[in-house]
Amino acid sequence: MAGRKVLIVDDSRTVRREVSEALTSAGFTVIEAADGEEGHVAFKANRDLALAVLDVNMPRLNGLDLLDRLKADPSTAAVPVLVMTTEVDPALIERAKRAGAIGWLIKPVKLVHLVAAVSKLVK
Amino acid sequence: MAEPRSAVGAKSATRSSIDILVQNATVQVFQSYGVATAPIARVPNAALSCGGSDLAGTIAFSFGGTQGHLLLLVPLPVLELTRKDLTDAARAMDWVRELTNQLMGRIKGRLLRFHVDLQLGVPSAAKAQYLIGVGRPSSHPAIYQFRSMRGDVSVALHDMVDESRLVYSGIDLASEGDILLF
Numbered sequence: 434m435a436g437r438k439v440l441i442v443d444d445s446r447t448v449r450r451e452v453s454e455a456l457t458s459a460g461f462t463v464i465e466a467a468d469g470e471e472g473h474v475a476f477k478a479n480r481d482l483a484l485a486v487l488d489v490n491m492p493r494l495n496g497l498d499l500l501d502r503l504k505a506d507p508s509t510a511a512v513p514v515l516v517m518t519t520e521v522d523p524a525l526i527e528r529a530k531r532a533g534a535i536g537w538l539i540k541p542v543k544l545v546h547l548v549a550a551v552s553k554l555v556k
Numbered sequence: 557m558a559e560p561r562s563a564v565g566a567k568s569a570t571r572s573s574i575d576i577l578v579q580n581a582t583v584q585v586f587q588s589y590g591v592a593t594a595p596i597a598r599v600p601n602a603a604l605s606c607g608g609s610d611l612a613g614t615i616a617f618s619f620g621g622t623q624g625h626l627l628l629l630v631p632l633p634v635l636e637l638t639r640k641d642l643t644d645a646a647r648a649m650d651w652v653r654e655l656t657n658q659l660m661g662r663i664k665g666r667l668l669r670f671h672v673d674l675q676l677g678v679p680s681a682a683k684a685q686y687l688i689g690v691g692r693p694s695s696h697p698a699i700y701q702f703r704s705m706r707g708d709v710s711v712a713l714h715d716m717v718d719e720s721r722l723v724y725s726g727i728d729l730a731s732e733g734d735i736l737l738f
Contacts, residue, residue, distance in 0.1 A: 539734045546733070
């Protein structure tokens, strides 16, 4: 479905799978990536992404560094990004906000709330 | 000189701020997945032990010049209570790793209220027997145990921040499950 493709980047396969299943049930097409580097490749390969959900603490490339990379690249900068993490550090939240993220979700997030947030943001 | 028995008993009955914080965080992590756990009174210098089916997650942290790590030990039957879809060993391992990540995240969040900003590593997981001896030989971990319907959960903290470094700030922080839209 055009305009409804969402990328989930998280190093937990369990988290990716449950988010993917919830969003797929809500009519989204979901792509998964297991770390920041894989997420970056997925971003470049899917120019029609409507939104991305990034974890923070991941191997190889963390979510905030991926966010910086995405926002510095004109080809990916416009994709809205939500950060979903266990981190509650105000400094990290502020960093994500300044980098251009549109929201910060603190794990564990109820899937119904996640789907509602994504649905509201992807119109 | 050996301490009188009553003094040892009094020490084990007194919970520090870090004890309370770690115990609350652990209880809440399992509670958020529908599993009730209750802290068992901490015994100083207790040894960590595990069963054959126990899985463990570990995550490193640092603060100032101090480096430590947390170990979460969960018997498979307890882990299976938290999710119904742990159909193979890889899924169970991935899930205990994520629970470790979420537990450390909660502890970090609570310590932020005490001006302690831990830097976290990336968690990993394995069968408990392979992780139980990891750490500096000189390091005496603080061991926390929790009773649940299907077995005991353990948390070991190696080289946690010293209690004397804690200064309560009262800072207002977001909580687990919050969605902040900018």
